[in-house]
Amino acid sequence: MISTAITDLWYGFGVALEPHNLMYCFLGVLVGNLVGVLPGMGPVATISILLPLTFGMQPVPAILMLSGVYYGAQYGGAICSILLNLPCHPPHAVTCLDGFPLTKQGKGGTALGITIIAAFIGASFGITEMIFLAPFLVQMALKFGPAEVCSLMLVGLLAGSTLAKGSPLKGIAMTVFGLLLGIVGTDIETGQPRFTFNIPELFDGIEIIALALGMFGIAEFMNSINNTETVDMRYAKVGISDMFPSKADLKLAFWPMIRGTVLGSLCALIPGTGPTIASFVSYATEKKISKTPERFGRGAIEGVACPEASTHSSVQGDFIPTMSLGIPGDTVMALLLGALIIHGIVPGPQLISQHADIFWGLIASFWIGNILLVILNVPMIGLWVKLLSIPYRYLYPSAMFFVCIGVYAANNEMFQVGETLVIGVAGYILLRLDFHPAPVLLGFVLGPRFEENFRRSMLISRGDLLTFVEHPISAFFLMICVVLIAAQIYVWLRKPKILAEEKAIENQVPETPYSELAG
């Protein structure tokens, strides 16, 4: 199996190194890095804006580019955290704790250097994990019938909504809301229009781009307008020569990096626990096992290396369930899944065998992309730092234009711009009411497939609900669901104690000025 994996990977490199694929991969990581650095823009909004532009492209370069944005943004986000104490992206919030004190001590360059090394190690491990684990998962998944797929999706949905930020109940409510939104349009089996309110434009369903841009574009801009702090650039002066860490620093950071990597890759495998949770968990662990925990928070290099490595390994690992099972773990993955569907590719266990070029090309492009990012970040750090000073007031109007034209270009219909607007307002209201919009997208993407598989399994079992319990694999997934719910209730009952522990870390993190909602 290992030898086939290597042959396949070789093939993947062939795909990824084709000049135009390489170009789009580069473009993706460049844009990703850019929005990662820019406060107030996040990968979710960027990917949704870029999505309509990929319609004319082949699926392979399109997916390579969109994925590049996601992991590229992680490199950029660290710069913001370390130099400015601005956690623009939630996964890097923890990095602020030790990264910014290091910057104040004049060691910001070292911290960035360590971050890049940690990122590369973490990402490489995540990619390796994907190479060997994904085909294995696929072999398992090929045995799945509709009942199993259904239960698995239920796990994905439940995990995605309960483990994310905010109240789990509200998370589940938002997932159900997303599922309902996914129903809008013509019913596949009977042709019956549902929830269309006799608006012909809605017969094809709600456009995923309109939903994503409304929820994460317009709602987000409304949230952060006139709400942004002026950026403190005092410490943000870094040259290339500062970036190479000393041997002592490297030695100090080595094991934390490895531990972070392993933790991150574990977190990636549990649906719903994305890079943000991975980075928090690994920081807490590192602090616990450290011989000198008092150094943390005052500029410990380990406190930068560990969460960064785990963020990156979890970012790459995130792709595993999405690509092998077709179950996205978070918002970005849900969007990418949507992109695959738009390009006419059915996600699921068959993806690897039927679209080997996409899967292996994607893996190979991860490596190429990560190398490109290291190259981009080391000599161009000064440029990225300069970008930090672009004021938000230039940024968001331009982004609004991209939102409008992106939605329009998807179908060349103005109706969808209006749709986005309505969703944006709704999204902002929900946001103010403490409902996080991320699970909506998850529910929306999985909804139609969930319904389809549910109906199919009902047909096979002649309407017997027990079929979900009788199939062993399906029963196992359902058990996970029960455990998840039970765990939530347990947490809720013992709220004060656990919350106190969580707060202890969270309180140290400076308030996120403009939150990228897709935590």
Place this chain on the structure above:
Amino acid sequence: MILLGVGAAVTGAGYRFGSLARMGPGFMPVVLGVVLAFLGVLIAGTALASSEDDGGKFLPDNPQWFGWLCILGGPVLFIILGLYGGMIPAIFGCVFVCALGDNTATYKSSAILAAGVTVFGVLLFHYLLGIPFPMLRGVNL
């Protein structure tokens, strides 16, 4: 106690959604509607039970009515100008109005920004990507 209101709203929406499509294909909507309604009740219930003030105010500390208006006005202008004017006025109008939403923005700075984005947008979307959207309606460019 705003959460209570949300609970009620979600409940209401849930029921209405649920009963709307009770035909053959309506199974899923009804089930989901009921689930959502149930969750709404639960959310409202927990909000009532905990009764602690979690500082959840609906409006932020400094409501940015003007900013919000501008952000929402941008796309509205984009739609109107796009339908009747074409790409150039649509982009310019959208960016200009959005930019005005910022407290520090002036007419001049917004106009400059809007002009820049318009040039860039036309180059990218009209010439490079070639989306079917006339630059100026009625004028053949």
